[in-house]
Amino acid sequence: MSKPLMSILATACALALPSLAHSRQLTLAAQLKNYGGDGAYLAAYLTDAKGTYVRTLWVAGGKAKYHKHLSDWSRLSAGDAKRLNGVTGASVGAGRTLNVTADLADALIDAGYEIRIDAAVEDMRDSPSEVRIPLSTANAGKPQAGKQYIQSVTFQLK
Template sequence: MYKLFTMALLAAALLITAPAASYAQGGTSRYKCMIQMTNYMGEGAYMVISLIDSKGKYDKTLYVLGSDKKWYKTLKEWYKFYSKKPSNISAITGASVTGGDRSVNVIDIESSKINAGYKIRFESAVEDKNYYVKDLEVPLTTEALSAKTEGTGFIRYVRFSPN
């Protein structure tokens, strides 16, 4: 009886963890990305999180904070990339974030890009305020993904944690 119960528990555990294991085997890693904003007065910041290759070129849009498409052009450098290669970003778009607030989002990163010379760029803009093409850049390394990284504009800091 005990053996049967133990085997049933093991089978249930495998069923629960199988989707996560197959996701990891698919070559994608999931990270929670916590963005803490500086204290500023004004509208919510529109922000884009992009994967940048070793040559400094945009590779992929990982997440967009701000859902009103009319403001995307204020993220000037990213918008040049996006307008040349438009893609459906609705699944990776969330609300803008205001001064002093924080935002937590889950982003998917191809595992093969980690420790391969890529960076994650945070670009930000606020209506009637500044635009920061590199508010923050994080080298896409195992070490950097486990550290707190300070921003230079509207972002105070960013932290990643495995999801």
């Protein structure tokens, strides 16, 4: 590589790294409906403006054999070997609330990214992309209704 090109690359990295280091805390609350079934498996994840998987925020429901029923998340995140590292917990019962906290880079907020939640309940219909919420400051604190198992989802940014 030529010295001018290396110099430009080093300068670009030096300018970009501080902006990547800034993050905000996202707190997500998903209130489930009283749907009359077993505990729900939920996958909360981020996609970019094109719908491409970015990262998993949380997966509620620890039995991996049921993760295929979280079909959009399972399909989109299939290439992410670390998709479950440190982001799993118990399933969520009907009428209960799932609370998730994650750190997100500032660059993701108001940049076309979306929070998605897939839901599945044993012996009931799966609900891929049950909730889709644009990750924007305008949507923070505003409840978004789910399609089948989720009553509402809200997120806060700190």
